[in-house]
Amino acid sequence: MTMTQPLARPPARPLARPLTQSLPRSHALALDAADPLAPLRDAFVLPPDLIYLDGNSLGVLPRATAARVQQVIEQEWGTGLIRSWNSAGWMTLAQRIGDKIARLVGARPGEMVVADSTSVNLFKVLSAALTLAQDDSSARRVIVSERSNFPTDLYIAEALARERGFELKLVDTPEALPAALDDRVAVLMLTHVNYRTGRMHDMAALSRQAHEAGALVIWDLAHSAGAVPVDLHGAQADFAVGCGYKYLNGGPGAPAFVWVHPDHVERFWQPLAGWIGHAAPFEFTPAYRPAAGIARYLVGTPPVISVAALECGVDTLLAAEPLGGMAALRAKSLALSRLFADQVEAGCPQLTLVSPRDDAERGSQVCFAHPQMAYPVVQALIARGVIGDFRAPDVLRFGFTPLYLRHVDAWDAAEHLRQVLASGEWQRPEFNHRQAVT
Numbered sequence: 138m139t140m141t142q143p144l145a146r147p148p149a150r151p152l153a154r155p156l157t158q159s160l161p162r163s164h165a166l167a168l169d170a171a172d173p174l175a176p177l178r179d180a181f182v183l184p185p186d187l188i189y190l191d192g193n194s195l196g197v198l199p200r201a202t203a204a205r206v207q208q209v210i211e212q213e214w215g216t217g218l219i220r221s222w223n224s225a226g227w228m229t230l231a232q233r234i235g236d237k238i239a240r241l242v243g244a245r246p247g248e249m250v251v252a253d254s255t256s257v258n259l260f261k262v263l264s265a266a267l268t269l270a271q272d273d274s275s276a277r278r279v280i281v282s283e284r285s286n287f288p289t290d291l292y293i294a295e296a297l298a299r300e301r302g303f304e305l306k307l308v309d310t311p312e313a314l315p316a317a318l319d320d321r322v323a324v325l326m327l328t329h330v331n332y333r334t335g336r337m338h339d340m341a342a343l344s345r346q347a348h349e350a351g352a353l354v355i356w357d358l359a360h361s362a363g364a365v366p367v368d369l370h371g372a373q374a375d376f377a378v379g380c381g382y383k384y385l386n387g388g389p390g391a392p393a394f395v396w397v398h399p400d401h402v403e404r405f406w407q408p409l410a411g412w413i414g415h416a417a418p419f420e421f422t423p424a425y426r427p428a429a430g431i432a433r434y435l436v437g438t439p440p441v442i443s444v445a446a447l448e449c450g451v452d453t454l455l456a457a458e459p460l461g462g463m464a465a466l467r468a469k470s471l472a473l474s475r476l477f478a479d480q481v482e483a484g485c486p487q488l489t490l491v492s493p494r495d496d497a498e499r500g501s502q503v504c505f506a507h508p509q510m511a512y513p514v515v516q517a518l519i520a521r522g523v524i525g526d527f528r529a530p531d532v533l534r535f536g537f538t539p540l541y542l543r544h545v546d547a548w549d550a551a552e553h554l555r556q557v558l559a560s561g562e563w564q565r566p567e568f569n570h571r572q573a574v575t
């Protein structure tokens with residue numbers, strides 16, 4: 138995982154699509170020297186010589202996590218044992234971390250919990266939304282989403298639609314969404330930032346259009362929380378779920394989060410009525426009585442060690458609050474993704490940019506497509522210590538996490554990509570074996 142090739146300036150040859158001039162590496166270094174967020178990188182364990190452009194899939198390990206997890210294991214579990222449910226605050230961890238994530242996405246204290254996975258939380262909120270929409274009008278039988286949504290979201294919706302007698306209607310382009318919102322629609326279920334292209338929806342505009350059509354709206358924030366500013370209340374969202382292990386740096390398989398607008402939260406029991414979501418779990422009564430507020434979206438015993446690790450990840454984002462918070466992180470994220478996209482477009486005319494060029498429509502990632510060589514090019518980059526990923530069928534995906542990436546990382550990654558293409562090294566057989574996780 139070392140960079141052996143010296144990084145040279147791209148040669149001054151005529152480009153097929155000279156959209157932007159290539160910038161010199163010194164330009165990126167100057168941006169880093171002036172970057173007020175640069176110290177935040179120290180909060181992470183980053184292997185040397187690695188450029189990590191996959192924080193949108195698995196965030197980097199925070200420096201604080203190992204010691205905190207060790208403390209939970211050795212002291213809270215090892216010594217405190219069962220007493221730690223009270224003495225170490227294990228019983229309220231889900232709410233405490235939920236309150237921290239709420240600050241990143243425009244929710245208020247007491248409105249969010251961490252629990253289960255994004256898939257499971259989506260099941261809970263979609264089920265709730267279908268029931269609420271039907272309370273208002275039994276003629277509403279349709280769930281609208283996008284064909285390009287992340288598959289687990291579509292699978293959960295497909296199964297629930299079948300079970301509850303709804304129809305799942307998928308549109309092929311974001312532009313087709315408004316027209317799909319008619320008076321038969323119960324729920325609009327969208328992912329804010331598309332996992333494959335990085336295209337970002339206008340959350341406020343679509344939420345308003347859904348409400349004007351009489352539908353409720355669910356937002357999946359898997360590629361938004363900790364990546365772009367989100368204002369759930371300002372956008373009048375009804376439900377939101379999201380992921381702990383991507384931009385929140387919570388660790389592999391970290392618990393997810395769930396938010397329900399306070400107007401809806403007590404109108405329905407979510408269907409996974411477990412004892413931790415009961416109003417009084419330790420009364421051990423045979424009949425279910427839902428807890429007040431968002432706590433009813435908890436199901437079973439929380440995974441304490443995983444939640445403790447997630448808190449360390451969320452804290453790396455809250456550490457940016459004195460430096461301008463999500464707005465400052467967003468500005469840096471856009472600068473990184475723009476720099477990378479411009480350099481790659483200038484140096485790699487073989488690739489097609491599939492992420493929006495317009496900053497307002499781009500999340501925190503940049504994707505290019507190539508019909509044949511996307512997979513082996515990503516493998517060749519990984520061998521050079523530049524980690525992005527491949528998303529079938531033809532996408533090279535690069536995530537930009539402003540907490541720990543430098544402008545020079547974006548510049549170097551683009552230069553590696555140019556060299557991989559120019560040298561033909563992506564054709565080597567070892568880069569052409571498809572592995573299980575891409």
Ligand SMILES: *Cc1c(COP(=O)(O)O)cnc(C)c1O
Pocket residue numbers: 254255256257287289290328332357359360380393
């Ligand atoms: C990553 C991601 C998920 C992941 O769901 P899990 O239940 O954690 O596996 C769900 N939805 C979207 C849009 C994602 O990007």
